[in-house]
Amino acid sequence: MNGIAEKPNGSMLDGRELFVELSIPTVDGVFTAGYSEAGLCSLTFPQAMSSARSSADTSGVTAPVSQWHRLATAAVARALAGKPWEELPPLDLANGTDFQRSVWLALCRIRCGQTLSYGQVAEAIGKPKALRAVGGACGANPIPVLIPCHRVLAAGRKIGGFSSDPKWKRLLLQREGVQLSD
DNA sequence: TAAGTGCGTCGTT
């Protein structure tokens, strides 16, 4: 399934824009990473209907993309092991609104094994009353796992929501040694 | 206690 593809947000390529999808095989299934000319722009969890394709074949992509993909692949492996990663490729967050970007950046500052509540994230970006909108921005996170939206819990250390299967949120938190109240 | 209802709040569609 590697190669040129449609962007996750549905917008078609305009011919000037680069977008490639490469697979990231892991112990928990095959993730899919999307790259633009600016960096990593999407990451999706293994699909229920997993494709037979399992190798990350970077032949035919530009040098920066293959380097970014090495970094992303290593980082995802570390994340799934519940450990902090060394380095990330540049993240292309151009899709998001200013508000969403401010939330996603705040999430990137939460360390492995540490969690914040939606309210605390809202405070961190200087909009203490926008806690509900923070949930919306988490749901719009184009790069889950590496932009660790799973480290945002509801008040009282309850699990809170998760756009894709909540089992991933529980799994990631458990691997990081985070204890939930429910 | 546990579970359910109502409402303030605000970014997004």
Add this chain to the structure above:
DNA sequence: AACGACGCACTTA
């Protein structure tokens, strides 16, 4: 104008 990956106060059982 309606809808949430929220949080709190306030019923009910």
